[in-house]
Amino acid sequence: MIITKVGKSGTLESSDILIMVVPNKDHGINIELESIVMKQFGDQIKNIIIDQVKKMDIQNIKIIAQDKGSLDCTIRARVETAINRAM
């Protein structure tokens, strides 16, 4: 599956994550993450984003994420919505 444009979802409110996805032709999965719990959960958040992207069968994508303490299911939902909006 290929995304063709920019897709955004989420907010900067507490417990949420703002996700922007951008086409990244032939450059694989690239994640830029900012989080209020970067030290404790940075890697876990990145892994969930990557997992959700792979689940949606996407090989090339750039994701810019600003996390405000979101749970796994929120991260998955926001990534899923942003990608669907970018199709």
Added chain:
Amino acid sequence: MKRLRRTMLFIPGNNPAMLQDAAILGADSIILDLEDAVSLTEKDSARSLVKHAIKNMDYSSIELVVRINPLDTEFGLEDLTTIAKVKPDALMIPKATQQQLLDIDFLLDKIEKEENIENSSIKLIPIIETALALETVYEIVKSSKRVIAVLLGAEDLTSDFAIKRTKEGEEIFYARNRVSTACRAARIDAVDTPFTDTNDFEGLEKDSRKAKSLGFTGKAAINPRQVDLIHSVFAPTAQEIKYALRIIFAKKDAKEKGLGVFSLDGKMIDAPIINRAMTTIDLAKVLNIL
């Protein structure tokens, strides 16, 4: 044991913080809302958030209901197919009509079969919020065996009538009676319309008592702060429990003496009164008051 449904708390489906906290806010039921609480541009977001929340959060201590968009909108069908697959306890159907319920029932049969979900395990709660729905409420209730309760939606109903919605609620007196009667006839729960002034607790109590006196078994809440007060209204009072217990003991006594009908405090106690006493006792036991 019958499930308690004294409160049904609306939770906006597009709000991660509220979805997380929903299970511990004390309501008997929560309604994850994909309809009126969510703007048109965020319907897809909310659907995804609610789907993932149901799959991953622990809502086992409460009844989990999702209010989907009406089937005749561009969102309704996608809501139904996405959410049914994650098995909420029930779907709440806005602007309910007989035809809509029949269609949804049919679609749910199909999805449950495809997903290996027990047939009819996903229940339905129609919202009565149009004049037509009010006129045909019993038929709506009977249109599907999945229907377990009805919510009266007075905001949209009064809008359909083009009349003013007031705190006193005179304008919905008939509607409340009609809904309560149909629910009682079908032996299902009648849930009253929410009280929309979240700062007026005196008004909330009055409104809840009014609904209870007309036979409603619970009330919708739009703010967690309303939950405890509504619970206290829909629980039997100490006086009601004492009286119910006296009736049960008097009945036992009369039976031992070989008497069918008996009197208590000068009042004749027959079957309907005994049944009401037993319902009060059952509810008190479930609430751990007894």
